[in-house]
Amino acid sequence: EIVMTQSPGTLSVSPGERGTLSCRASQSVGSNLAWYQQKPGQAPRLLIYGASTRATGVPVRFNGTGSGTEFTLTISSLQSEDIALYYCQQSNDWPTFGGGTKVEI
Amino acid sequence: QVQLQESGPGLVKPSQTLSLTCAVSGGSLSSGGYPWSWIRQSPGKGLEWIGYIYYSGSAYYNPSLRSRVSMSVDTSRNQFSLRLSSITAADAAVYYCARFHSGFNRYFDYWGQGTLVTVSS
Numbered sequence: 671e672i673v674m675t676q677s678p679g680t681l682s683v684s685p686g687e688r689g690t691l692s693c694r695a696s697q698s699v700g701s702n703l704a705w706y707q708q709k710p711g712q713a714p715r716l717l718i719y720g721a722s723t724r725a726t727g728v729p730v731r732f733n734g735t736g737s738g739t740e741f742t743l744t745i746s747s748l749q750s751e752d753i754a755l756y757y758c759q760q761s762n763d764w765p766t767f768g769g770g771t772k773v774e775i
Numbered sequence: 776q777v778q779l780q781e782s783g784p785g786l787v788k789p790s791q792t793l794s795l796t797c798a799v800s801g802g803s804l805s806s807g808g809y810p811w812s813w814i815r816q817s818p819g820k821g822l823e824w825i826g827y828i829y830y831s832g833s834a835y836y837n838p839s840l841r842s843r844v845s846m847s848v849d850t851s852r853n854q855f856s857l858r859l860s861s862i863t864a865a866d867a868a869v870y871y872c873a874r875f876h877s878g879f880n881r882y883f884d885y886w887g888q889g890t891l892v893t894v895s896s
Contacts, residue, residue: 704883
């Protein structure tokens with residue numbers, strides 16, 4: 671099983687500031703890494719796939735980078751609607767998810 | 776736009792079998808050849824992939840659940856199902872169905888709203 675570790679557990683950012691979320695894989699997953707956003711009472715929503723490709727309709731302030739074992743999701747200018755939980759997920763092996771980062775303002 | 780909707784009992788007794796169904800609309804189970812997944816989310820274990828099944832009926836399961844899981848497809852109704860046996864309190868979770876976009880890049884692109892399953896006698 672590939673273990674995904676996300677940090678920090680909680681990210682506190684002021685509106686308009688930059689937020690950086692990290693995700694580490696226990697072994698290389700190449701670029702098979704996706705990021706999801708989950709708001710209370712909702713299902714996760716795909717943000718990024720292939721480590722860096724934004725899904726349809728995702729604002730350009732969301733940017734994914736990385737490969738191998740180290741990945742980053744950057745929110746360039748945090749908006750109030752970005753308050754949510756964020757998960758990374760790998761599919762190089764059978765799918766596994768990180769524990770999540772809570773983004774708060 | 777593909778839409779998924781889970782259905783099934785919200786309360787299951789310990790040791791019984793959980794059965795859930797996911798109805799797919801806005802597209803066919805067979806379109807694109809993508810497999811259809813079950814994922815669950817609990818406070819204790821976060822998001823956990825349970826398994827996925829192709830239109831053909833071929834299924835792949837999480838090794839940690841393989842002995843208790845089975846999935847099936849009903850092509851006539853455009854839906855797929857999950858059965859999880861020998862339920863315990865650890866299986867209490869929100870269960871989601873989702874489409875797994877399998878290809879060079881692999882990710883879950885369409886999700887149902889989720890259904891809460893409580894385990895209690």
